[in-house]
Amino acid sequence: MLSIAKGLLEEEAKEQEEQRSRYMEESCPPVSMPRSMQEMQELCREINDKINVIDEERYDLNIKVTKSDKEIDDLKIKVQDLMGKFKKPVLRKVRMSADAMLKALLGSKHTVNMELRANLKQVKKEDKELRDVGDWRKNIEDKAGMDGRKKMFETEA
Secondary structure, eight states: OHHHHHHHHHHHHHHHHHHHHHHHHHHSOOOOOOSSHHHHHHHHHHHHHHHHHHHHHHHHHHHHHHHHHHHHHHHHHHHHHHHOOOOOOOOOOOOOOHHHHHHHHHOTTOOOOOOGGGGSOOOOOOHHHHHHHHTHHHHHHHHSHHHHHHHHHHHHO
C-alpha cells in the first residue's frame, strides 16, 4: 500500500515539474540581449508590463482563494447546525477552598486569605496573672471586710 502511494506521489511530482517547465517556456521566451540603449529600455518596459500583469493575476487568485475558504468555513458551520449533534461535555464537581477559588478568579497577583483567625492578633499572657490566680485564697482573706476594701482602693489609687 505504501509503495503504491509512494509511486503515485513520484508521478505527481514529475507531472508538476513538466507543467512548470512548459509554463516557463511559454511565458518566458529566451532573452536576446539588446545592443543599444533604446532596445534595452524597451526590453525593461516589456518586462515591467509582464510583471504587472502577473501581479494582478496573483492578486485576483489570492482573493478568489480567500473567498472560497470563507465559503467553505460557512458551509461547514451550516452543516454542523443542520446535523444538530453537539456533544455537551460532562461537567465534574470540583471541590475548592475559598482561598483557591479567589486565587483562580483574581489571578496569582492577589493573595487573599479567607481564614479570619489568621488576621487576629495573638496576645501573650503574663506570668503575674498566673501567680495571682494561684494565690486566690490569700487575696480573698486580704480583701475580706472593710479593711480589705480600703486596701484595694488605696492600692489602685
